[in-house]
Amino acid sequence: MSWPRKNLGDIVDFLSGFAWKAANFSDDRSGVPIIRIQNVDSVRESDFVYWVDEYDSRFIVKEGDLLLTLSGSFRAEFWTGPDALLNQRIVKITPKSDIDRNWLMHSLRGALAQIEAMGRHALVNNVALSDLRQMQLSVPPLEEQKRIAAILDQADDIRHKRQHAIDRLNQLGQAIFHDMFGDLDANNHNFPIVALDKLIKVQGGYAFKSDLFGEDGDPVIRISNIDGESVDLEKSVKIAPENVGKGRSFTISEGDLLIAMSGATTGKTGTVPKFSGTAYLNQRVGKYIILDNKNISANFLVNLVKSEFYQKRILDQAWGAAQPNVSSNQLVSFAIPLPPICIQNRFSECMNGLSDVKSANYAELERSTSLFASLQHRAFTGQL
Known part of the structure; x- marks a missing residue:
């Protein structure tokens, strides 16, 4: 099934980030966080810099806004963090009334290789907003967009749950480390x-x-x-x-x-x-x-x-x-503080067992990622 192809600029509105002066960045958390490229898909408070001066409120990004990075590594993500200011080389994308936001996000993710290929290469690959506006997507009717998005959301959720399990296993390794060796700052085991x-x-x-x-x-x-x-x-x-x-x-x-x-x-x-x-x-x-x-x-x-x-x-x-x-x-x-090697070796035995469990989860993640990629390809070639 073929759908009409439309320029991205005709189906969404863009807001480009502002070039906040890095010299004025602050560690003062009473200011407003600034969303830089590294914050888009890793919303960790420790990674933020803050803005304590005046700003234009139109650059505020709220939870659920769709962001696309246009420099270096290219990503399309819904913002999940606090209200924050949009930095340069990131755009906020707002779909028009006949475009489903979830379908749009999946479409942009499916087109990331195409977007990256638009880059004007220097030391860092940059994409111009004028080029992005001209990029074309095949756009189905709104109800079809919602149906496609619902299927891809479910497949993507399976992927994320498997990745979450792996993340928890990684955290477990640090928990075992702390349990066996204690607080290294306090050296409460007197190593x-x-x-x-x-x-x-x-x-x-x-x-x-x-x-x-x-x-x-x-x-x-x-x-x-x-x-x-x-x-x-x-x-x-x-x-x-x-x-x-x-x-x-x-x-x-x-x-x-x-x-x-x-x-x-x-x-x-x-x-x-x-x-x-x-x-x-x-x-x-x-x-x-x-x-x-x-x-x-x-x-x-x-x-x-x-x-x-x-x-x-x-x-x-x-x-x-x-x-x-x-x-x-x-x-x-x-x-x-250095624990005896015999204790380190017991820790290694625990970590090797944990590694086997992680390997099984990575295999499942690879399968679920392949499934998602297949569904995504079928969705955007009219076969889903």
Whole structure:
């Protein structure tokens, strides 16, 4: 079944975000939060900056408003956070009366690759609003939009519930860590205090030239590829083998623990999944290397760097306000309470069992994601 194709600008209204001056960003939570690109799908209070000066109320975003990012990574999301101010490179999209908001959200998500392809490439891919207005969608009648949206909502809900289960399992790992090792700040188990740089080091990445990145070649891991649990190799930029040059020694392997060392994601970690071929580490990403495996285990290290104890210490040392940075040396520049390796090994046994459960959930998530993708394709080709 074919439906009329219409320009996006004819079926929605756009509001572009304002260029709030970063120099005036504040940590004062009595101000109004600013929605930056990294806040759109991760509404965490700790990631907000605030605006304490005067502002135009038309830039206020409320819960349920549909947002689309137009720079860097491209996402379409309903805002789920508090009333906040819309920043530049994000647009609020309001459907007209004959357009269902849920259908529109699914349509935009289905067209993200098309939107990204409109980008005017520089160091960061940017899409112009004028180009977005001209993008065409096949638009069914309103009742058909609602029917399609209801089916996709249900399939998407299955995906989100499986992801929620995985998130809870990740939280369980930290709960077990705290239960076995106690409050590391208080060191209530009286573990010996050991200088961290005697146990591990952090290797920083290489400053690959961004104009050498392309669509083909070997993955280069940047801070945007680290999500707090894993490393997304699929969405990484690529570099041709002949262009690697001096960066050839900055490789990563399955199981490596990486950390973001710059920007709003400073402190986020991720473990490299199984992959084939070669992948490289970009600047401002660090790779942990264990120097003394007789006294510190990989499982203990992974959960240590995610802990509030560790995160607080590295963020206290970071420089820069809107864009914090931390060095490789700072990541290991303090001492920690170190449990005996026999206790760490018991913790590893617990984490290995938890890992098996997580693997089963990841397999189910992959199946539900494939189902959703199939339904989405059928929906927007008139076959659903």
